Amino acid sequence: MDIAEMSIVMNQMAVQSAVSTSIMKMAMNSxxxxxxxxxxxMMNNSNMAVDISRGANIDATV
Structure with missing residues (x-):
């Protein structure tokens, strides 16, 4: 492999790595x-069933 061919291969690998990293960052942010x-x-959903008696009494015996 001559120097020019090696340079092209190394640049292609660098570009591939940069694109991979960029896509991964986009996926993580998404x-x-x-x-x-x-x-x-979920927090703003007004259709949630709320039972007001839940949590009023706590059995704290061990």
């Missing part, structure tokens, strides 16, 4: 945003 949105939707 996952965080999706999770945050889902948690916010």
């Amino acid at each position: 996952g965080v945003e999706t999770a945050a949105t889902q948690i916010g939707d």
